[in-house]
Amino acid sequence: MSAESVFPRLEPLLPRVSKPVQYVGGELNSTVKDWDATTVRWALMYPDAYEVGLPNQGVMILYEVLNELPDVLAERTYAVWPDLEALMREHGVPQFTVDAHRPLGAFDLLGVSFSTELGYTNLLTALDLGGIPLHAVDRTDEHPIVIAGGHAAFNPEPIADFVDAAVLGDGEEAVLEITDLVRTWKQEGRPGGRDELLTRLAETGGVYVPKFYDVTFDDAGALNPVTPNRDRVPATVAKRTTMDLDAWPYPKQPLVPLAESVHERMSVEIFRGCTRGCRFCQAGMITRPVRERSIQGIGEMVHRGLEASGFEEVGLLSLSSADHSEIAEVTKGLADRYEGTNTGLSLPSTRVDAFNIDLANELSRNGRRSGLTFAPEGGSERIRRVINKTVSEADLIRTVSAAYANGWRQVKLYFMCGLPTETDDDVLQIAAMAQEVIRAGRKASGRKDIRCTISIGGFVPKPHTPFQWAPQCDPDTVDSRLRKLREAVNSDRGLGRNIGMRYHDGKPSLIEGLLSRGDRRVGRVIERVWREGGRFDGWSEHFSYERWTTAAAAELEPLGVNIGWFTTRERTEDEVLPWDHLDSGLDKGWLWDDWQDALSEQELDDCRWTPCFDCGVCPAMGTDIEIGPTGRKLLPLTPV
Amino acid sequence: MPAFPREHHRTSRIPPEGVALTRDDRPNPSASAVQKLRLRYAKRGPLRFTSHRDVARAFERALRRARVPMAYSQGFNPHPKVSWIGASPTGVASEAEYVEIQLVEVLEPDELVRVLDAAMPPGLDLLEAVGVPVGTGGEALADRMEASRWRIEIPGVASDTLKAAWEGLVAAEVVEVERLTKHGMRTIDARSAIVTGWVEDDPVVSPSTTQPGPCGILVVVVRQLTPAVRPDDVLSALRVVAALEPPVPAKATRMAQGRLDDSGGLSDPLAPDRAARASACG
Numbered sequence A: 001m002s003a004e005s006v007f008p009r010l011e012p013l014l015p016r017v018s019k020p021v022q023y024v025g026g027e028l029n030s031t032v033k034d035w036d037a038t039t040v041r042w043a044l045m046y047p048d049a050y051e052v053g054l055p056n057q058g059v060m061i062l063y064e065v066l067n068e069l070p071d072v073l074a075e076r077t078y079a080v081w082p083d084l085e086a087l088m089r090e091h092g093v094p095q096f097t098v099d100a101h102r103p104l105g106a107f108d109l110l111g112v113s114f115s116t117e118l119g120y121t122n123l124l125t126a127l128d129l130g131g132i133p134l135h136a137v138d139r140t141d142e143h144p145i146v147i148a149g150g151h152a153a154f155n156p157e158p159i160a161d162f163v164d165a166a167v168l169g170d171g172e173e174a175v176l177e178i179t180d181l182v183r184t185w186k187q188e189g190r191p192g193g194r195d196e197l198l199t200r201l202a203e204t205g206g207v208y209v210p211k212f213y214d215v216t217f218d219d220a221g222a223l224n225p226v227t228p229n230r231d232r233v234p235a236t237v238a239k240r241t242t243m244d245l246d247a248w249p250y251p252k253q254p255l256v257p258l259a260e261s262v263h264e265r266m267s268v269e270i271f272r273g274c275t276r277g278c279r280f281c282q283a284g285m286i287t288r289p290v291r292e293r294s295i296q297g298i299g300e301m302v303h304r305g306l307e308a309s310g311f312e313e314v315g316l317l318s319l320s321s322a323d324h325s326e327i328a329e330v331t332k333g334l335a336d337r338y339e340g341t342n343t344g345l346s347l348p349s350t351r352v353d354a355f356n357i358d359l360a361n362e363l364s365r366n367g368r369r370s371g372l373t374f375a376p377e378g379g380s381e382r383i384r385r386v387i388n389k390t391v392s393e394a395d396l397i398r399t400v401s402a403a404y405a406n407g408w409r410q411v412k413l414y415f416m417c418g419l420p421t422e423t424d425d426d427v428l429q430i431a432a433m434a435q436e437v438i439r440a441g442r443k444a445s446g447r448k449d450i451r452c453t454i455s456i457g458g459f460v461p462k463p464h465t466p467f468q469w470a471p472q473c474d475p476d477t478v479d480s481r482l483r484k485l486r487e488a489v490n491s492d493r494g495l496g497r498n499i500g501m502r503y504h505d506g507k508p509s510l511i512e513g514l515l516s517r518g519d520r521r522v523g524r525v526i527e528r529v530w531r532e533g534g535r536f537d538g539w540s541e542h543f544s545y546e547r548w549t550t551a552a553a554a555e556l557e558p559l560g561v562n563i564g565w566f567t568t569r570e571r572t573e574d575e576v577l578p579w580d581h582l583d584s585g586l587d588k589g590w591l592w593d594d595w596q597d598a599l600s601e602q603e604l605d606d607c608r609w610t611p612c613f614d615c616g617v618c619p620a621m622g623t624d625i626e627i628g629p630t631g632r633k634l635l636p637l638t639p640v
Numbered sequence B: 001m002p003a004f005p006r007e008h009h010r011t012s013r014i015p016p017e018g019v020a021l022t023r024d025d026r027p028n029p030s031a032s033a034v035q036k037l038r039l040r041y042a043k044r045g046p047l048r049f050t051s052h053r054d055v056a057r058a059f060e061r062a063l064r065r066a067r068v069p070m071a072y073s074q075g076f077n078p079h080p081k082v083s084w085i086g087a088s089p090t091g092v093a094s095e096a097e098y099v100e101i102q103l104v105e106v107l108e109p110d111e112l113v114r115v116l117d118a119a120m121p122p123g124l125d126l127l128e129a130v131g132v133p134v135g136t137g138g139e140a141l142a143d144r145m146e147a148s149r150w151r152i153e154i155p156g157v158a159s160d161t162l163k164a165a166w167e168g169l170v171a172a173e174v175v176e177v178e179r180l181t182k183h184g185m186r187t188i189d190a191r192s193a194i195v196t197g198w199v200e201d202d203p204v205v206s207p208s209t210t211q212p213g214p215c216g217i218l219v220v221v222v223r224q225l226t227p228a229v230r231p232d233d234v235l236s237a238l239r240v241v242a243a244l245e246p247p248v249p250a251k252a253t254r255m256a257q258g259r260l261d262d263s264g265g266l267s268d269p270l271a272p273d274r275a276a277r278a279s280a281c282g
Helices: A007-016 A057-067 A082-091 A117-129 A172-187 A193-203 A282-286 A295-309 A327-337 A357-364 A381-387 A393-405 A424-445 A475-491 A507-516 A522-531 A545-559 A588-599 A617-621 B045-049 B052-065 B109-119 B159-171 B231-242 B271-280
Strands: A040-046 A072-078 A109-113 A145-149 A266-269 A313-317 A344-346 A372-377 A410-417 A451-458 A499-503 B035-043 B082-085 B093-103 B124-132 B147-155 B176-181 B184-189 B194-199 B215-223 B251-260
Touching: A007 A082, A007 B045, A040 A057, A040 A117, A040 A172, A057 A072, A057 A109, A057 A172, A082 A117, A109 A172, A117 A507, A117 A522, A145 A172, A145 A193, A172 A193, A266 A295, A295 A313, A295 A327, A295 B052, A313 A327, A327 A344, A327 A357, A344 A357, A357 A393, A372 A381, A372 A393, A381 A588, A393 A410, A393 A424, A410 A424, A410 A475, A424 A451, A424 A475, A424 A499, A451 A475, A451 A507, A475 A499, A475 A507, A507 A522, A507 A545, A522 A545, B035 B109, B045 B093, B052 B082, B052 B093, B052 B109, B052 B124, B109 B124, B124 B271, B147 B231, B159 B194, B159 B215, B159 B231, B176 B231, B215 B231, B215 B251
Parallel strands: A040 A072, A040 A109, A109 A145, A266 A313, A313 A344, A372 A410, A410 A451, A451 A499, B093 B251
Antiparallel strands: B035 B093, B035 B124, B082 B093, B147 B215, B147 B251, B176 B184, B194 B215
């Protein structure tokens, strides 16, 4: 396929669509290379709207890592909104990259990063618009190799028919190794065609090629063990782990969009992995062990990134940022360094027990004092023991009181509904907690105009977590508990008017549950939903529960299973799980024991500070915890 | 005679890329402004699809990257002192957009243009800057923007067809067109804002590859009224009076803004500031 720019054909369509700037590219720090001067060409996709996809750190990192290689080219593509999709179909314009507006079909590889399963239908739109057959088995040597990555790739079975391969875990080194294999294969004259290339990828043990594994079911519809169907293909595929974050200071040159995006700031990942052991948290389970970036590495990235981007806020990212062993030194050092420059600092994810007011004051010293956000996740002490989110209400009240006393006016609290073993009472205690926050806050601040917003999400059991066996709560129960919670919040009018409540109904969570723990049979449901118009399922205005349930009934019931079989059914210890052949390093026996501990409300500590609990990751992956303190200081910036 | 105050202040040089400022030599953003600069910039090519908010964000980030010693508003949530004078609509290119900024140190305008243009995304191009005294009152730049001259390329429409439609439009006294606004559909008279205009005579080959063939070019001078009459409204007016339906969307560019003279020409809105500066410098 020609790699010529489609922009001349796209441009006349743009005045007719909403927010056309998202399709024109030209972001600061983006790269356009000479097509003919490169050997291996990647298209990288984030399968959601540009405004969500552009700030994604994963895509940004891989884009820069790949483009640093002289003979490699990487361009980005995002999901187009239905208004443009319709015009592209009418005028025969293919899915394109935003960098040089080249058609997707011209690339060697299409890497798709799935943070959430709700992007699956958008993958199908991009393939179809790109002229790439939806089913991997229908692709020829002319078509790109489609590779899934991101957290959802830890169970790629629902999209196994649509992708050629999946990579589990950190992508920095994986994309370089894949690039090497593709380069060699192309230079050798593409011996053995597409299947030989896929076999070479599979042979590494770090790339999963679904069609090289047979998936069968017994008469009751249960999964049989998954086995490779050809030589040179390993029985299990391991996740990738990048060690020594200081050696990977990406993104060095953050992309700065012209269009408004969901994160108007620069982000620096201060550590990867989390071993707090929250049982619901897939990210914390699949990204072990903890690997910290050093205080000096952080300082250097912040400095370079601000210079290159002009952003006025820096987010210190991780799964639980206040847990960095030198967070106090980092925040104080940065606040000192950027004093008087109107540069804000934020910690998007902080645990209430790792947080203190000194930290908060450093964060707000040079920027605006935005709201504070904490995630107790569960309303009662009991449910927090079940999920192993071991923060106490006393900690929370102490912290928010100090925050209100120091001038904060707004605290946001995140919770989940539908957790394993949850009762109405566990959820109703969210109201009691919010009311106590307001009471304590009024006392500490001496003001009446403080606010507390509670935000409640539906719990979705995820693969590779102790809750992978748990029955998902049905939407009616979730909705009924949320209704009761709203009544409880409003029962005390004096406190209730300072409490905001945000939530979604339980239906999208059930579909996310189907896609999260589904097997290859679920692929038919995804395809049917897409053919019937399903797009942007993460957006409530586009999501249709009925379209999903109707498609699921039509596709699954003839096979003897249904949505409930995949979601609300409790799984047994001996059951083969669709992702058992995909190795996150977590020992299945350890996960089962942790699930049993959850049911008996037993907590588990963090292996950073107490001895190892044998989750299995470090020995299986040859990794180790990398944390400080280093005892070093932020390097001052020296004038030339 | 307002004196351009540069002799009272150190003229600072913007440090080259990669040189970090220490806290001591960093300008103090809460100091009061000592210089006001009026800038003209262009919005070109694909970047014509930027909205005004997109341009404002890109501009403020470029100011930070270029380390322009901006003055900030006071208060809880300080903002750099940037005032926008109008803005061409999303989808419309421009060679004549204007913005005013205030600085806490005096910069050579040409130096600022060089450094800031390098920090702006290609397609948002800084063209010129003129310094004006701070706090002496004087004429607001916005008051000099009486009218705009637009150049509208209409691929697929021959010059003769366009000419006939244009003559129909100027012959009418009132041409009501509908436009979707924040407050729903409203009707405005597109004719009364039109000062003058013409169809360019030279046959032009269409720049659009999807619409080969002729490309009519209309140049039109439109008075800036409230609500503003925009290129889209002029095209709607051509549809109303002559059923002109371009096969692909037209491309409009604002070529100039300024005060109207008797013959429908526009005066350079920065000329008075340039003249004041020249006389102050002797």
